Amino acid sequence: MSTTSAAADGPRTTRAVVYDPSTGETRLRTLTIAAPRADQVLVRVVSSGVCHSDLHIVDGDWPTDAPLVLGHEGAGIVEAVGPDVRDVRVGDHVVLSWFAPCRRCEACAAGRAWLCTNTKAVSNTLPDGSTPLSDENGDPVLPFLGVGAFSEYAVVPETAAIPVDANVPFNVGALVGCAVTTGVGAAVHTAKVQPGESAVVIGCGGVGQAVVLGLRLVGAHPIIAVDLSPERLESARELGATHTLRGDDPELTAKIHEITAGAHHAFEAIGRPATIESLPGLLRAGGQAVLVGMTAIGTKVSIDPFDLADQGKSILGCNYGSSVPAVDFPRLAALHQSGRLPLDRLVGTEGTLADIHRAFTDLRTGVGLRTILHP
Ligand SMILES: NC(=O)c1ccc[n+]([C@@H]2O[C@H](COP(=O)([O-])OP(=O)(O)OC[C@H]3O[C@@H](n4cnc5c(N)ncnc54)[C@H](O)[C@@H]3O)[C@@H](O)[C@H]2O)c1
Ligand SMILES: [Zn+2]
Ligand SMILES: [Zn+2]
Incomplete structure (x- = not known):
């Protein structure tokens, strides 16, 4: 039990990147953040990664009525x-989780925290439905996915602030928080x-590169990375891909079958309907497609059900890597420290919140690796 309480600390100001749906603008603003209550902690954010999920908000793929502090992939130090x-x-030193599990519902009790039924992550609030953030008029501002990491400070429940070894670089910690x-x-x-087993990864941004690292860790072979950016394909090869192919290659499916005789696993890490629809065709009988990329809400795709049933193929949804933050964050950080998972190689350009x-723009155009922002 910690002896330090922030009850007397009171609110403080925090500079944060705010997306306002009423204007469509994203800009740096000064907000007020409440002191942590009950089971909450105040974290001084040191590093936060820029994930395509933040861009989904800005692009209107995931509509919001309220202004949001963007950012959900962060690491920092507990201040109160x-x-x-x-x-x-x-x-x-903690890694922030954008999925604060309740640890009580059936899914949590069964060790499947990523399916927690009490989280309010997609409502962009803390689990009790509240927000710690308000603007200069006292109007509420919500933390994206319950985190709001593009900010000097974040207030989250302790189940969303997972301690890791203090020697883990904050940039690595931030990437552990999502990608x-x-x-x-x-x-x-x-x-x-x-x-x-053979595997294909389509889309090699921060998330897809991490799939490649995971495949190398478990000894998949061959590992085929697919992207449109030569820079991303080059880095996928350095991280463990044995083959690289362009996503717009008209012979893509044939080349994948040539290399694998049909893949055991095909991962989609973009969230693009046409690519998702192509997955079953890349698989051998009994193979599985994994949907990691997120589409705009309401998107529909077309799949041939006869092929799935006849060939015993499956399609799996992947939320947060089917991971339990309190278990997986420290393990991933330790694998980095041991040299078995070179997570620092996912870090791209660094900047400040003003560089959002x-x-x-880099994320949209596939330039560079994961951008890390520092408050
Ligand atoms: N399932 C989850 O829990 C979860 C968690 C985090 C992110 N996501 C989602 O994963 C997706 C990827 O996130 P990211 O941050 O890595 O994005 P990103 O923009 O960095 O990566 C996407 C990659 O896809 C490539 N690409 C685009 N079109 C292509 C095509 N036709 N063929 C091949 N490659 C193509 C781009 O060049 C880029 O490298 C997003 O939709 C994001 O919302 C899902
Ligand atoms: Zn993310
Ligand atoms: Zn739960």
Whole structure:
């Protein structure tokens, strides 16, 4: 039990990147953030990665009525804790989770925290439905996915602030908060890839590169990386891809069958309907497609059900790499520290919160690796 409580601390100001749906603008603003209550912790954010999920908000793929502090892939240091916090202490280095599991519902009790039925992540609030953030008029601003990491400070429940070894670089910690847990988890947990099985990864941004790292970790072979950006394909090869192919190659499916005789696993890490529809055709009988990329809400795709049934193929949905933050974050960080998972190689350009527009432009155009912002 920590002896330090923030009850007397009161609110403070925080500079944060805010997306306002009423104007469509994203800009740096000064907000007020409440002191942590009950089981909440106040985290001083040190590093936050720019994920395509932030861009889904800005592009209107996932509509919101309220202004949001963007960012959900962050790491920092605990500065204050609420009176009921038990497992996290002031000074702990933590990775933020955009999925604060309740640890009580059936899914949590069964060890499937990523399916928690009490999380409010997609409502962009803390689990009790509240927001710690308000603007200069006192109007509420919501933390994207319950985190809001493009900010000097974030207030989250302690179940969303997972302590990691203090020697883990903050940039690596930030990526563990989304891209790495999602991508490595997609290979390890969702697909349960076995050594020697073949795999294709379509889309090699931050998430897809992490899928490649997860595949290498478990000994998949061959590993085929597919993207449109030569730079991304080059880095996928350095991270463990044995083959690289262009996504717009008209012979793509034939080449994948030539290399694998039909893949055991095909991961989609873009969220693009045409690519998702292509997945079953890349698989051998009994193979599985894993949907990691997120589409705009309401998107429909067309799949040939006879092929799935006749060939015993399956399609798996992957939320947060089917991972449990409290278990997987420290493990992934330790694998990095041991040299078995070179997560630092996913880090791209670094900048400040004021660089958000350049970061979004790079993300849209597939330039560079994962951008990391520092408040
Ligand atoms: N399932 C989850 O829990 C989860 C978690 C995090 C992110 N996501 C989603 O994963 C997706 C990827 O996120 P990211 O941050 O890596 O995005 P990103 O923009 O960095 O990566 C997408 C990659 O796809 C490539 N691409 C685009 N069109 C292509 C095509 N036709 N063929 C081949 N490659 C193509 C781009 O060049 C880019 O490298 C997003 O939809 C994001 O919302 C899902
Ligand atoms: Zn993300
Ligand atoms: Zn739960």
